[in-house]
Amino acid sequence: MSITDPTPPERADFIREIVAADLQSGKHEGVVTRFPPEPNGYLHIGHPKSIALNFGIANEFGGRCHLRFDDTNPIKEEQEYIDSIQADIRWLGFDWGEHLYYASDYFEQLYEWAVNLIRAGKAYVDDLSADEIREHRGTFTEPGKNSPWRDRPLEESLDLFERMRKGEFPDGARVLRAKIDMASPNINLRDPALYRILHAEHPRTGDRWCIYPMYDFAHGQSDAIEGITHSICTLEFEDHRPLYDWLIENLPVPSHPRQIEFARLNITYTVLSKRFLRRLVNEGHVRGWDDPRMPTISGLRRRGFPAEGIRDFVAMIGVGKADSIVEVAMLEHAVRDVLNRTALRRFAVLRPLKLVIENYPEELTEEMDAVNNPEDASAGSRKLPFTRELWIERDDFMEDPPKKFFRLAPGREVRLRYAYFVTCREVVKDAAGEIVELRCTYDPATRGGDSPDGRRPKATLHWISAEHATPAEVRLYDHLFGRPDPGADGDLFDDLNPASEEVLNGCLVEPALAEVPVGETVQFERLGYFCPDADSAPGQLVFNRTLTLRDTWAKVQAQGTHAV
């Protein structure tokens, strides 16, 4: 894994071009990247863009990619997040090998470097309060003012910093600041805070420390320690690059990484803000971080999205510096694309309607051959039991059908997939006028679904033998938000889609569906992709709808509604 190929892949993005150029010019002999999550929440669909970029570049150029937790703020970070993040990255299909690191591994080194900086007269301990520091910072148009402590003797700062570490001061009492330029037009250079006092339990270092480095003082140096060549981050850190470089240049670090920024991912109908996602979970709007409606990796996994679809999606959207909002349809397309190729086809009836074939023998059960996946011959076939009493989808029958409806209707003949042609002879209703049963006849000559005389029904329906049907609960999911730009004109919570989850009980599925393992997504023919939920138990099947199939009939219906 040490051979370096300086050839960029075809049509590389601007970051890959930079990497390739650095390799070709000999600036670097190999490439080392890193994915640096803060363990303060679960990974969401925005992260794979960065993960695939960092791990992808490392792979393509024969380098390596580290997983490094940016754990410098113990108040927000938890072990649960550290664990879930690793599980999610692995599930996505990426491997950091032996290269698992934590910024907290470098706390001692970072502390030493801070001392170096003080000795060099480039950092000082400030006694100002947070409010006072803000007041001294100035504004976008006015320069800041120097802190009265800015020029205190080095020895005094050294002593104070050491006592900060020893725990002699309460939170917020003092802070270590870089001495750069309070008049800089870049606010990040107006003597940024480097260390703050936080008497908090850290998930990794426990109570060994009560001062913690700020992001700016930890990230670049961690990169340098690990020999990262290209430190890829999102656009909002562009303003921090001068500070990143200043620290690298003013500290005796072992290497000089280069920070490169790209635009983070945004998707329609979804919100990717850890703060907001945490609220959804904590305030009970969803079942948890892994709720199938959540844009988290664990939510998408539970929803049945394959990792390959997510990888294809991020490859499809590209990498650039222009802010953009990708349509969810693209994600859904990527997912359907892999599922169409790989998902087993099964029969399931969500809203059952009884269909009785009057001229079919009472005691007979036939075994019909059904293809498991028309896109993959190696998936083989299965037997479907067929009997006189069946269940079909309520939506597949209309007593008084409109012009474009070509499923079952009184007097109409349709094909029952893999079985026979049936014709509706009678509609049975209950006292309330509800349709409760369809009486039909079948044509024995059409066994398997083809007629010897070349008759071709306009529709093919899926069905379940009543005698063999297995009950199941099915949870239908839709976008978490009811509009493409949630929160655009007000509170995000006002835009939550009240119909994002619909639980259906009394669904009936074919016997083979009891065997699908959690983690596998199958296609319920003509309905969509579904996967067993972890809530399933023997005899208590629960399925989540991953996505519907593309549905041109639904589109026709919607147009009809809107036309009037």
Added chain:
RNA sequence: UGGGGCGUGGCCAAGUGGUAAGGCAACGGGUUUUGGUCCCGUGAUCCCAGGUUCGAAUCCUGGCGCCCCAGCCA
């Protein structure tokens, strides 16, 4: 408002001075035992205005628009 970025069809996105790739979506049509899949077809003069050039989305100048920064968050 000072600084930093960005601006190519509805949405992503190639293009790096030689006459606008591709994908998604939408809309037509064909195939089809999933109204699925698959196949075919349909759309831009590149934020605007000047300029340089035989020739500019690509270079120059000036505008306009959008995003980010005033945490002891990352």
